[in-house]
Amino acid sequence: MAVFGRVTLLKVTRLLQYTTPLCPAHSWKPERGLWLGSAGWIQHRCVHGGTSQSAGAPPSRGAFSRVTPGDLDYFRQLLPGRTITEPDVLESSNVDWLKSVRGDSELLLRPKTTEEVSQILRYCNERNLAVSPQGGNTGLVGGSVPVFDEIILSTSLMNQILTFNSISGILTCQAGCVLESLSQYLEERDFIMPLDLGAKGSCQIGGNVSTNAGGLRLLRYGSLRGTVLGLEVVLADGRVLNCLSTLRKDNTGYDLKQLFIGSEGTLGVVTGVSILCPRKPSSVNVAFLGCTSFQSLLETFQTCRGMLGEILSAFEFLDASCMSLLEKHLKLTNPITESPFYIVIETAGSNAAHDEQKLHNFLDKVTSSSLVTDGTVGTDETKMKALWSMRERVTEALRHEGYTYKYDISLPVEKIYDLVTDMRGRLGDRAKNVVGYGHVGDGNLHLNITSPSKDPALLAAIEPYVYEWTARYQGSISAEHGLGLKKRNYIYYSKTPEAVTLMGNIKAMLDPKGILNPYKTLPDDVR
Numbered sequence: 001m002a003v004f005g006r007v008t009l010l011k012v013t014r015l016l017q018y019t020t021p022l023c024p025a026h027s028w029k030p031e032r033g034l035w036l037g038s039a040g041w042i043q044h045r046c047v048h049g050g051t052s053q054s055a056g057a058p059p060s061r062g063a064f065s066r067v068t069p070g071d072l073d074y075f076r077q078l079l080p081g082r083t084i085t086e087p088d089v090l091e092s093s094n095v096d097w098l099k100s101v102r103g104d105s106e107l108l109l110r111p112k113t114t115e116e117v118s119q120i121l122r123y124c125n126e127r128n129l130a131v132s133p134q135g136g137n138t139g140l141v142g143g144s145v146p147v148f149d150e151i152i153l154s155t156s157l158m159n160q161i162l163t164f165n166s167i168s169g170i171l172t173c174q175a176g177c178v179l180e181s182l183s184q185y186l187e188e189r190d191f192i193m194p195l196d197l198g199a200k201g202s203c204q205i206g207g208n209v210s211t212n213a214g215g216l217r218l219l220r221y222g223s224l225r226g227t228v229l230g231l232e233v234v235l236a237d238g239r240v241l242n243c244l245s246t247l248r249k250d251n252t253g254y255d256l257k258q259l260f261i262g263s264e265g266t267l268g269v270v271t272g273v274s275i276l277c278p279r280k281p282s283s284v285n286v287a288f289l290g291c292t293s294f295q296s297l298l299e300t301f302q303t304c305r306g307m308l309g310e311i312l313s314a315f316e317f318l319d320a321s322c323m324s325l326l327e328k329h330l331k332l333t334n335p336i337t338e339s340p341f342y343i344v345i346e347t348a349g350s351n352a353a354h355d356e357q358k359l360h361n362f363l364d365k366v367t368s369s370s371l372v373t374d375g376t377v378g379t380d381e382t383k384m385k386a387l388w389s390m391r392e393r394v395t396e397a398l399r400h401e402g403y404t405y406k407y408d409i410s411l412p413v414e415k416i417y418d419l420v421t422d423m424r425g426r427l428g429d430r431a432k433n434v435v436g437y438g439h440v441g442d443g444n445l446h447l448n449i450t451s452p453s454k455d456p457a458l459l460a461a462i463e464p465y466v467y468e469w470t471a472r473y474q475g476s477i478s479a480e481h482g483l484g485l486k487k488r489n490y491i492y493y494s495k496t497p498e499a500v501t502l503m504g505n506i507k508a509m510l511d512p513k514g515i516l517n518p519y520k521t522l523p524d525d526v527r
Contacts, residue, residue, distance in 0.1 A: 097199075134207075147485060163246075262482065286346050289336070296372075318390065343440075408479050434447075
């Protein structure tokens with residue numbers, strides 16, 4: 001169990017120096033000074049009784065009730081045939097997608113309506129039964145599975161599209177709709193979802209909203225905080241908060257939906273979503289390019305933004321180590337000459353001749369200036385899908401490498417690959433692989449470090465160093481994956497104590513018994 005010492009804030013103007021131990025039980029010195037500019041703040045948290053591994057481990061079980069036969073009778077009457085207690089069925093819902101977190105729930109509930117969710121939470125709140133809301137269970141930080149014996153509340157059967165307005169492009173649906181199913185529904189009507197993820201075949205829109213998922217189209221269409229127009233949410237005590245607006249402009253009071261976007265099911269269970277969907281572009285091109293250095297890649301990005309402008313939809317990258325894993329484990333074929341870095345660029349517009357000419361001019365510019373050494377372009381669906389798979393399937397390839405330590409970091413664009421290089425030098429042969437890929441357009445790096453099996457010594461070399469490095473450049477330790485169970489105690493590297501305290505106050509107000517997704521998102525010291 002992680003027991004934290006006091007938090008120390010240090011105001012720095014130049015190199016951060018520790019002149020006295022920050023904790024009476026331990027002395028600690030940074031590997032290097034932390035530069036934060038003229039008015040930066042950094043804090044160090046000491047974990048007593050263990051390594052950094054314990055900071056991501058669960059605390060002891062909360063003082064929640066345990067499920068009784070009487071509780072099972074109530075749920076079976078409420079959800080006949082949808083109250084699951086069979087261990088073999090529960091197995092997949094107890095384990096996260098990475099198979100790195102395993103809960104011990106003995107009860108899975110599968111409501112179909114908001115009213116059923118309301119009755120479930122009202123009962124659980126009265127009985128003090130903890131609940132773990134679950135969508136597609138594709139999360140990467142242990143936020144979507146129980147930690148102990150929490151009741152799993154699955155939204156998988158809440159999969160109905162409620163309305164779609166073909167004039168405004170506003171879709172309203174239940175939270176359990178799978179992202180790919182929504183995309184297919186919209187494409188038949190010449191619209192698309194503003195969100196696209198590698199896990200689109202499994203992830204659900206309610207989970208996407210609850211984690212504020214970013215994805216591959218954020219550069220073009222922005223985040224869910226902008227495209228989500230309204231939410232329906234069931235609070236911990238069973239009250240239904242209907243903010244399912246379909247208005248693009250509504251400036252009456254506080255924008256309450258923003259509380260639930262990215263809160264990972266800790267403040268309420270999202271049951272309905274209204275979202276603004278763009279028209280389906282009639283002209284789409286995908287280019288796969290190679291660069292000899294990350295500096296060349298950044299210069300290519302600058303040129304790309306200037307020359308492609310309004311048709312630029314995505315600018316993604318992966319390094320040579322990622323390509324090696326794709327070739328080794330998934331038998332994918334590199335479509336161009338081997339390069340240290342690869343770029344996936346997507347354009348989307350309404351005039352094929354116009355878009356192709358702009359893309360041609362851009363490619364001519366970056367190849368003639370030697371920023372790009374080789375490349376290929378796809379205009380048909382099959383080739384575009386094949387080129388995108390080089391980026392989308394990296395996570396899948398990493399699963400074959402053994403145990404993966406995953407970090408979802410947001411940094412100034414020019415710094416994102418420096419962390420990969422620095423970590424390779426720091427870890428040396430202790431890591432099997434250190435790879436980097438992600439979204440250049442919004443400064444989001446996915447740093448992945450693999451080892452044959454779980455390695456506490458390796459983890460101690462990675463954490464908290466990776467978070468200190470990120471804080472040094474005013475980055476975020478979670479760009480789009482959330483904090484979940486694994487990252488909750490590292491929140492102070494990105495948020496001030498005042499902000500975290502206010503988050504705790506909001507949680508206490510909306511969920512005073514703490515039954516919703518306990519042990520997630522907020523650090524242990526605010527419980």
